Amino acid sequence: MSDSAKTATTLEPHEQTARGPVLYLLAGGLAWLLIGLVLTCLASLKLHAPGCLPFAWATTGRLQAAASNVLLLGAAAQGGLGIALWLVAHLGKTPLACWGSAVLGTAVWNLALTAGVPALLLGGSTGIPGMELPASLGVIIFVGYLLVAANGVAAIANCQRGGYVPAQWFILGGVLWFAWIYATSLVTTVIFPGRGILTALSAGWFTQGTFWLFLAPLALAALYHFLPEVTCSPVRSPELSPLAFWSLALFGGWTAAAGLVGGPVPAWLITISVAASVLLVIPVVLVTVNLLSAFGLGSTAGKFGQLSLFAFLFGGVGKAVTSLRCANELLHFTRFEVALNELLLFGFVLGAVFAGAYVLIPKLVGRRLPNCGLANAHVALSALGLAMAVAAYAIGGWKQGWALNYTSADLLSINAELKPFLRLHTAGLAVFLLGQVAFAANVLLLVAGFVLPAGRTLVTEVITGSAPAPAK
Amino acid sequence: MNHGPLLFFGVLATLAASWLGLVAVPRQQLGTLDADLSTNAANVVVTHPPARSGEAAQGHAVYVSLGCAACHTQQVRPENGGSDVARGWGVRRSVARDYLRDEPVQLGASRLGPDLANFGDRLGTNAFNLVRLFNPRLVVTKSTCEGAPYLFEVRTLTGEPSAAALALGEPGREVVPKPAARQLAAYLASLSSGAELPEAPLPVKEEAK
Known part of the structure; x- marks a missing residue:
């Protein structure tokens, strides 16, 4: 493969600004x-090995808070925005108005998140799920985000071609x-928390909104652009795409209390949130109809794209079903x-980001990712690890819910039954992490x-066992 | 879908509507909620939720900081939606008023550990056992709770043992709770939300007939 290590693609001048x-x-x-996956693995490990890491900075709660902030505000948000x-x-055939500000924004954002990890591990959490970072760091990340996002909005506003395509709607909406x-x-x-339960509601609106109205649209933008391209199959029934976008827009913001079924909030809030969760099946199905194509794709980007689409389908339908009161009581x-x-x-959002990254990185760098084996390992380990982790928690969680709600088994024996599943979950996450390490090694x-x-000549020779590309 | 302004206002309107509906209106509805005042049998006015002692309030901050909510919920679901009441985690469902003293609320979303909304009631008159915070498996052998040994000072016993030391029965060593451990224990002992409220009557017991 070393003969094709350099791709012929050249960037247009407006694309150069995005590089x-x-x-x-x-x-x-x-x-x-x-970083987020290492923290997640440790948090998962502590659930079945409570005696290990007996330190205040390594409680399950602190590890989980640090992990989720890093994964959402770091990995998913930055990866998604990069593709966007x-x-x-x-798509707009337009340069980024001020690409330096996007770089500056990312730097500011990274600094704040870098300070955020020790802040959370040392006990500086606000204690509000999804918004654990101290307010000052949250504001700095927000400013950094604005600098990045402004470039995206400006480029869509300056779009130099006739109309917008679905990827552009989703990006504009998302940012x-x-x-x-x-x-x-x-x-x-x-900053000005409401009293008591109101904070939990606002936090629910944030976490649900961040997924449905930010990460999901960015991931969908990547899928709408890259999946048809890498699978060479056009979007099917394209007239359904606007419906997918507007149904996501309409219902995505209304699921705030979907995680509070049976909780101490007014019943009408829960009813609305459950209804919105169920209605979100509409965009999930429409997107799947648009993008589903034949299996057996050769390229790494195509495999990640398919993984992402299926994760969206099963995850989205799963969210709707588990929000229904009967299923919610159990789960x-x-x-x-x-x-x-x-x-x-991990499946839907990161899968879409990787689908985009495998296409983009060679374009932007001018060379292919050097090692095919590592790319294959990345796909295989990601899919396997995710399947292990999700299956372990889905089956284990079902058994746990059944025992908790419909039997009189005591909590200690329920947790003892759950232990193998917790172990399998940690193993799955570790495999998933290994997949990402393969990708990082490739990069x-x-x-x-x-x-x-x-050094590169040597490395290529050793790893691929083939003749090195002639140095230019 | 080719008009930028239409797209922009559509995007703005959908979000603004959900913010009004799910953030602003609940603030209007619940923002003025106050503690319930009622008179008990001895003609004394009792407030619900009761004010916490200073030590228990500090313990809430310890609970938040350590992230105990990763495994413990503090919410009792209604009797027709889960086994919470049957498991003895509360006598009635939790309602918004129960959380007026909690800044921020620690509802939790996972039940790897028991619900703690009424943990103080389950302790009865006994003080909370600090050994459980030091190492839960010394008290409950099969416990999967990780414990918080860092809230205690472990020291070699040289002279008289400290009066505050835990009764672990280990010669030559004593474990003394730091202030944070006592605060957390006071907070856990203060957890109680079973009082009858106008919006949350206690369920009528069958055997009372």
Whole structure:
């Protein structure tokens, strides 16, 4: 493969402006993904090995809070925005107005998140689920986000071609929604928190909104652009795409209390949220109809795209079903809910980001990712690890919920029954992490190829066993 | 779908509607909720939720900081939606008023550990056992709770043992709770939300007939 190590693709002048910020965002996203997964693995480990890491900085709660903030605000958000910035420049045939501000914004964002990890591990959490970061760091991340997002919105506003395509709708919606959701949630949860239960409601609006109206639209934008391209099958029934977008827009913001069924909030709030969760099946199905194509795809990007689409289908339908009162009674507070969240974050959102990254990185860098084996390992380990982790928590969570609600078994024996599933989950996460390490290694090889041309020849020779590309 | 302004206002309107519906209106409805005042049998006015002692209020901060809510919920679901009442985690469902003293509320979303909404009631008159915070498996062998040994000072016994030391029966070593451990224990002992409220009557017991 070394003869094709350099791709012939050249970037248009307007695409050149996206190169710096996109590569920076993707690199940042990858670093946060690795850190977040290590923290998640440790948190998962502590559930079945409570005696290990007996330190205040390593309680399950602190590890989980740090992990979820890093994975959502670091890995998923930066990865998704990286793909999005490329798409708005590429699709709109317009340069990023001020790409330096996007780089600056990402740097500020990374600094704040870097301070956030020790802050959370040392006990600085606000205690509000989803908004654990101290208010000051939240505001700094928000400013960094605005600098990045403004470039995206400006590029869509300056679109130089006739009309918008679905990827552009989803990106415009996603970046604007998150700016408003994050700003208002910072005010209503950590700056001027409401009394008692109101904080929990605002936090629910933030976490649900961040998924449905920010991460999901960014991931869908990537899927709408890259899946048809890499699978060479056009969007089916394209007239359904506007319906998918507007149904997501309409219902995505209304699921705030979906995690509070049976909880101490007014019943009408829960009813609305359950209804919205069920109605969100509409965009999930429409997107699947649009993008589903034949199996057996050769390219790594195509495999991640398919993984992402299926994770969205199963995760979205799963969310709707588990919000229904009868299912919720059984599965609420169990590991099953965690399984769905992991499927949607690791499978759907990150799958879409990787589908985009495998296409974009060669384009932006001008060379292919050097090692096919590592790319295959990345796909295989990601899919296997995710399947193990999700299956373990889905089955274990179901059994846990059944025993908790419909038997008189005591909690200690329920947890003893759950233990093998907790172990399998940790193993699954570790496999998933290993997949991401394979990807990171591939990226490092690519970088090494630039930094150390001589070293690169050697590395390629050793790893692929083929003749090295002639140095230019 | 080719008009930027239409797209922009559509996107703005859908979000604004959900914010009004799910953040602003609940604030209007619940923002003015106050503690319930009622007179008990001895003609004394009791407030619900009761004010916490200073030590228990500090313990709430410890609970938040350690992230205990990762495994413990503090919400009792209604009797027709789960086994919470049957498991003895509360006598009635939790309602918004129960949480007026909690900044921020610690509802929790996972039940790897028991619900703690009424943990103080389950302790009865006994004080909370600090040994459980030091190492839960010394008290409950099969416990999967990780415990918080860092809230205690472990020291070699040289002279007189400390009066505050835990009764672990280990010669030559004593374990003394730090203030945070006592605060957390006071908070856990203060957890009680079973009082009857106008919006949350206690269920009528069958055997009372």
